[in-house]
Amino acid sequence: MEHAILEDSLFDDEPVCEPLIRWVTFQLGQEIYGVVVKNVREILRINNISPVPGAPDYIVGITNIRGNVVSVIDGRSRINLPPAEHTDLSRMIVMESKDDIVAVVVDRVADIIDLPESLINASSKLAKGGSSKYISGVMSREDELIIILDSEKFITDEQYDMVAGF
DSSP, X not given: OOEEEEOOGGGTXXXXXXXXXXXXXXXXXTEEEEEEXXXXXXXXXXXXXXXXXXXXXXXXXXXXXXXEEEEEEEHHHHTTOOXXXXXTTOEEXXXXXXXXXXXXXXXXXXXXXXXXXXXOBOOTTSOOSGGGXXXXXXXXXXXXXXXXEOHHHHXXXXXXXXXXXX
């Protein structure tokens, strides 16, 4: 495992070694979001999606991924962004949560990066209502902010149970 060396004045300027965490970053609208790579099974081009009548608005439908029927979530809708047409850059990020596997449609996959968890600002100033309840923090990398999603909360919901059985 790779480690980051961080400067910490509490220890007389002695560098502190911290393990790096791998993140998958992706774009929704104008913002960059990140999830821990261990929760990502694979990244795919958007394939055939069959609608599910009566499903919540953010559930696009279901799709077949390697013989498994998987629910598909519209990432934009999940965080209350207006809909957008899929492009050649649009992808489905297949994520795991406990026993569930869900594909999340994103505008584009940005990068896979290694950063220490200590760079996450998990400020209590982040609102906990609405779509911000899926945010576990924010980190700054070079000249961009990355909004860190709690993938467990993002892909599960009491409403989601109605289509999870597919």
